[in-house]
Amino acid sequence: MEGTELGWWGVLIAVIGGAIRVSTPYLFVSLGETLTEKSGRVNLGLEGVLVMGAMSGYATAVLTGQPWLGVLVAGCAGALLSLVHALVCSLPRVNDIAVGIALFIFGTGLAFFLGKPFINPSAPRLPDLDLGWWSDSPHIQSALQISPLFLFGFALALFLAWALKNTRWGLVLRTVGDSSEAAQALGYNITLVRIAGTVAGGFLAGVGGSYLSLYFPGTWNEGLSSGQGLMAVALVIFARWDPVRCFYASLLFGGATALGPALQSAGVTANYYLYGAAPYFLTLAVLIYSASPRKALEGAPGEVSISR
Amino acid sequence: MNMVSQLAVEAPPSVSIKGLTKRFGALTALDDVAMEIRPGAFHALLGENGAGKSTLVKCLMGTYRADAGHVLIDGQEASIASPRDAQRLGLGMVYQHFTLVSSMTVAENLVQGEAGLGAIIDWPARRERLTAFMADMPFRLELDRQVSTLSAGEKQKLEILKQLHLGSRFLVLDEPTSVLTPDEADQILGLMHQLTDAGRISVVLISHKLREVEAYADEVTVLRQGRLAGRGQVGSLDRSDMVRMMVGEDQLAASAPRVTHDAGEALLSVRGLSVEDDKGVPAVRDLTLDVRSGEIVGIAGVSGNGQTEFVEVLAGQRAETGGHIEAGGRRYGKTRAEMRALGIKLLPEAPLDNACVRGMSVAENLSLRTYDTEPMARGGIWLNRAEMRKRAAGLIARFHIKTQGPDAAIETLSGGNVQRTVLARELSEKARILIVQNPCFGLDLKAVAEIRRQIVDARNEGTAVLLISEDLDEILELADRILVMSDGRIVYETPRSEADLQEIGHHMAHHEE
Ligand SMILES: Nc1ncnc2c1ncn2[C@@H]1O[C@H](COP(=O)(O)OP(=O)(O)OP(=O)(O)O)[C@@H](O)[C@H]1O
Ligand SMILES: [Mg+2]
Numbered sequence: 029m030e031g032t033e034l035g036w037w038g039v040l041i042a043v044i045g046g047a048i049r050v051s052t053p054y055l056f057v058s059l060g061e062t063l064t065e066k067s068g069r070v071n072l073g074l075e076g077v078l079v080m081g082a083m084s085g086y087a088t089a090v091l092t093g094q095p096w097l098g099v100l101v102a103g104c105a106g107a108l109l110s111l112v113h114a115l116v117c118s119l120p121r122v123n124d125i126a127v128g129i130a131l132f133i134f135g136t137g138l139a140f141f142l143g144k145p146f147i148n149p150s151a152p153r154l155p156d157l158d159l160g161w162w163s164d165s166p167h168i169q170s171a172l173q174i175s176p177l178f179l180f181g182f183a184l185a186l187f188l189a190w191a192l193k194n195t196r197w198g199l200v201l202r203t204v205g206d207s208s209e210a211a212q213a214l215g216y217n218i219t220l221v222r223i224a225g226t227v228a229g230g231f232l233a234g235v236g237g238s239y240l241s242l243y244f245p246g247t248w249n250e251g252l253s254s255g256q257g258l259m260a261v262a263l264v265i266f267a268r269w270d271p272v273r274c275f276y277a278s279l280l281f282g283g284a285t286a287l288g289p290a291l292q293s294a295g296v297t298a299n300y301y302l303y304g305a306a307p308y309f310l311t312l313a314v315l316i317y318s319a320s321p322r323k324a325l326e327g328a329p330g331e332v333s334i335s336r
Numbered sequence: 337m338n339m340v341s342q343l344a345v346e347a348p349p350s351v352s353i354k355g356l357t358k359r360f361g362a363l364t365a366l367d368d369v370a371m372e373i374r375p376g377a378f379h380a381l382l383g384e385n386g387a388g389k390s391t392l393v394k395c396l397m398g399t400y401r402a403d404a405g406h407v408l409i410d411g412q413e414a415s416i417a418s419p420r421d422a423q424r425l426g427l428g429m430v431y432q433h434f435t436l437v438s439s440m441t442v443a444e445n446l447v448q449g450e451a452g453l454g455a456i457i458d459w460p461a462r463r464e465r466l467t468a469f470m471a472d473m474p475f476r477l478e479l480d481r482q483v484s485t486l487s488a489g490e491k492q493k494l495e496i497l498k499q500l501h502l503g504s505r506f507l508v509l510d511e512p513t514s515v516l517t518p519d520e521a522d523q524i525l526g527l528m529h530q531l532t533d534a535g536r537i538s539v540v541l542i543s544h545k546l547r548e549v550e551a552y553a554d555e556v557t558v559l560r561q562g563r564l565a566g567r568g569q570v571g572s573l574d575r576s577d578m579v580r581m582m583v584g585e586d587q588l589a590a591s592a593p594r595v596t597h598d599a600g601e602a603l604l605s606v607r608g609l610s611v612e613d614d615k616g617v618p619a620v621r622d623l624t625l626d627v628r629s630g631e632i633v634g635i636a637g638v639s640g641n642g643q644t645e646f647v648e649v650l651a652g653q654r655a656e657t658g659g660h661i662e663a664g665g666r667r668y669g670k671t672r673a674e675m676r677a678l679g680i681k682l683l684p685e686a687p688l689d690n691a692c693v694r695g696m697s698v699a700e701n702l703s704l705r706t707y708d709t710e711p712m713a714r715g716g717i718w719l720n721r722a723e724m725r726k727r728a729a730g731l732i733a734r735f736h737i738k739t740q741g742p743d744a745a746i747e748t749l750s751g752g753n754v755q756r757t758v759l760a761r762e763l764s765e766k767a768r769i770l771i772v773q774n775p776c777f778g779l780d781l782k783a784v785a786e787i788r789r790q791i792v793d794a795r796n797e798g799t800a801v802l803l804i805s806e807d808l809d810e811i812l813e814l815a816d817r818i819l820v821m822s823d824g825r826i827v828y829e830t831p832r833s834e835a836d837l838q839e840i841g842h843h844m845a846h847h848e849e
Binding site: 194195196197199202203206207209210212213214215326327329330 | 399418419420423429431433435436438439440444447448449453454455456457
C-alpha cells in the first residue's frame with residue numbers, strides 16, 4: 029500500500045490540498061451571496077448561476093481557446109442571470125426566496141440545454157501556480173499547486189471586508205440591507221442598490237462556476253456541481269456575513285469535500301460514500317449550530333428575510 | 337456657549353406652509369393647513385392622535401407629496417420631493433420610529449449621508465472631526481459603540497446628533513420624548529432650547545405632553561382632524577386653552593374612582609424567573625412577584641432593565657431560562673387555550689410589531705383573539721367575515737379608533753390609533769389577568785385619560801393588573817403596589833400609600849452608578 033507511506037500525514041496534506049482546490053467555488057459563491065444579502069435580499073438561485081457560469085466559461089474557452097476570457101464571460105453570464113432575479117424581486121409583493129428557487133431551476137436547466145454540444149470537446153485549462161517548489165515531497169507539491177483564482181478570491185475577501193467598512197458604497201450597501209427606513213430617510217434609492225448588490229453577487233458566483241469547468245475538476249458535464257451554490261448560502265450564515273470568515277468557512281467546506289478522496293488515496297476505501305457526504309453533514313451541523321430559539325442571528329442584515 | 341459656535345454658521349431659515357392638503361384615498365388627512373415658523377423658534381405642533389401632525393411634517397420633509405399647497409423657505413417657493421431635497425435645504429427630521437442602522441457603530445451612523453463623503457472614507461480624519469464635534473455637545477456617545485447596544489434614550493440622542501452633524505438648521509422632532517425618561521427628555525429639550533435661544537436652529541416639536549410644551553416651546557400650532565384649530569404664543573395661552581383647541585368641546589374622561597377593597601387571591605405568580613436577551617446575556621434575574629385579584633401592581637424602571645424581556649416571556653414570545661409562571665393557581669404554559677380559559681390579556685410595547693399582523697386589516701387585527709370561536713367562526717371552521725366586520729365597527733366606535741374603516745390596513749393608522757386598536761381587542765372581553773406595558777405611549781390627553789380609566793375599571797371589577805411603565809407619574813397614579821425593576825431584579829417595593837417619589841427615583845437610578 030504505497031498511499032500510506034506518509035500515513036495520516038498524507039491524509040492531512042491531501043485534505044489541505046483538497047481544501048484549497050475545492051474551496052474556490054464555495055468562496056466565490058459565498059462572497060457573492062454575502063454582497064447580495066448585505067443589500068437585503070437572498071438569492072437562492074446562485075446554484076443555477078454557478079452552473080450557468082461553468083457552462084458559459086467552458087464554452088467560451090472551447091470556442092476561443094482563451095480560458096481567462098471564459099472566466100470573464102462566466103462572470104457576465106452570472107451577472108445577467110442575477111439581474112433577472114434582481115428585477116423580478118423589485119416588483120412589489122415578490123418573495124425573493126421563491127424567485128431564487130425558480131432561478132436555480134431555470135439556470136441549471138438553461139445551462140444543460142445550451143451546454144449539450146460542449147460535453148465532448150475539451151477546453152484549455154486555467155494555468156497553475158506551483159507554490160510547492162521548495163519541497164521534494166510530491167504530496168506537498170501537488171497539494172500546493174494553486175490556481176490564481178484561489179489567490180484572487182482570498183484577496184477579494186480581504187478587499188470586501190475593507191470596502192464594507194471604509195468606502196461610501198460599503199456604508200450605503202449595509203444601510204440598505206439593515207434598515208430600509210434608515211435608507212429612505214437618507215434618500216438612497218433602495219431598489220437600485222439592491223439590484224447592484226444582486227448583480228455583483230451574481231458576477232462572483234459566475235466566476236466561481238468557471239473555476240469548476242476550467243480548473244477543477246476541469247470538465248463540463250451535468251453532474252459538475254454538487255450543490256456548492258446552495259451550501260454556500262448556509263456557509264454565509266455560518267460566516268455571519270463577514271467576507272474574511274467566508275474564506276475560512278470555504279476552506280472548512282472544501283476540506284470536508286476533500287475528505288473522501290483523501291482517505292481513499294491513503295487506502296481507506298470503506299465508507300467512501302459516507303465520507304463523500306461530509307459537506308452535507310457539515311451544512312446541517314452548521315445550520316443547527318447557528319440556530320437557537322433564544323438568541324438572534326448575530327450579524328444578520330436586518331432586511332434579509334431569513335433573519336426576520 | 338461654544339457648542340453653538342460649532343453649528344451651522346448660517347441662520348436658520350424661515351419656513352411657512354400655505355394651504356397644505358393631503359389625501360389618502362377618501363380620507364383627507366390635512367385640509368388647507370397653514371403654519372409659520374420664524375427663524376430660531378421653538379415651535380410646538382399639537383393635536384390628538386390622527387390629527388395629521390406626522391403627515392404634515394412628512395409633507396414638509398418630502399416623505400409624502402402634498403396634493404395641494406406649498407412651502408416657502410426664506411420667502412422662496414421650495415419644491416421638496418424627497419428627504420434628500422429637504423436635507424439640502426437644511427431641514428432635518430427625527431422620526432417617531434428610529435432610523436438608525438443598528439448593525440453599525442455610532443461613528444458610521446453619523447458619517448452616513450454626509451454631503452461630500454468621498455468614495456473612500458478617510459476614517460482617521462473623520463474620527464478626529466467627530467471627536468471635536470462630540471466634545472462640543474452636551475451629551476456624548478462613544479464613537480465605536482454599535483447602535484444595537486444603545487438604550488432608547490441614547491438612540492434618540494444619536495438621531496439628534498446625526499441631524500446636527502449633517503448641518504440641519506431646522507429640526508423636526510416627532511414625539512422624541514415618548515421613549516425617554518423625564519430626566520432624559522428635559523436634558524434633550526433643554527439643549528434644543530439653548531440652540532433656538534441662540535438663534536442657531538429652529539425646532540418643531542410634536543408632543544402630547546403639555547408640560548414639555550409649556551416648559552420649552554414659545555409658539556404653538558394646533559391641528560384637529562386635519563384642520564388648523566388654533567395657534568399662538570405659549571406665554572399667552574394656558575393649558576386649558578390648548579386642550580380646548582386640541583379636543584374641541586369634548587370633555588376629558590374624569591379619572592376613574594378607585595373602589596377601596598382588599599385585593600383577593602393571587603392570580604398571577606412569577607417564581608424565580610430568569611430570562612436571557614437576544615445575545616444570551618441575563619436580562620431578568622430570579623424575579624418573583626404576585627399580582628392579586630383587584631389590584632394593580634406597577635413595575636417602574638428605566639427602559640432596558642429587563643422589562644421588555646419579562647413581558648415577552650409573559651406573552652409567550654420568549655422562553656425562560658429558569659423559574660416558572662403560575663396563573664390562576666396552575667403552572668402557565670402560555671398556550672392559546674390557557675390564555676382563553678384564564679382570561680389573560682396583554683398589551684406589549686411597540687404594539688404594531690409585537691401584537692399586530694402588519695399586512696392585515698383593522699377588523700382582522702381586532703379579531704385575533706376570537707376569530708376561531710363562535711360566532712366569528714361558524715362551527716369553528718368557516719370565518720364569518722360579516723360578523724367580524726360588525727364587531728370591529730362596534731369596537732372602533734367604542735374605543736374611538738380613527739381609521740378609514742374596518743377594512744383599512746392596520747399600518748395606515750397613526751401611532752396612537754394602533755395602540756387603541758390593540759387595547760380595544762384586549763379589553764373587549766373580560767380580562768382576569770391584564771398585563772400592560774407603557775399603555776399610554778404616544779397617546780393624546782383624551783386617550784390617556786380614557787385608557788387609564790379602563791385599567792382602573794378593570795381593577796375595580798377584580799382583574800389582576802400588572803402595569804409595566806417607564807412613566808413614573810402613571811405608576812403613581814394607577815398602581816396599588818409599586819415595584820422598582822433594575823438590572824433584571826425587583827430592587828424595591830412599596831404600597832401606594834407610602835410611595836415616595838425620591839426614594840423610588842433613587843432605586844430606579846441605582847445600578848447606573
Ligand atoms: N400612509 C397612509 N395611508 C393611509 N392613511 C394614512 C397614512 N398615513 C396616515 N394616514 C391617516 O392620516 C391621519 C393622520 O395621521 P398622522 O399619522 O398624521 O396622525 P398624528 O397626528 O401623527 O397622530 P399620532 O399622535 O397618533 O402620531 C390618520 O387618520 C391616519 O390613519
Ligand atoms: Mg404621529
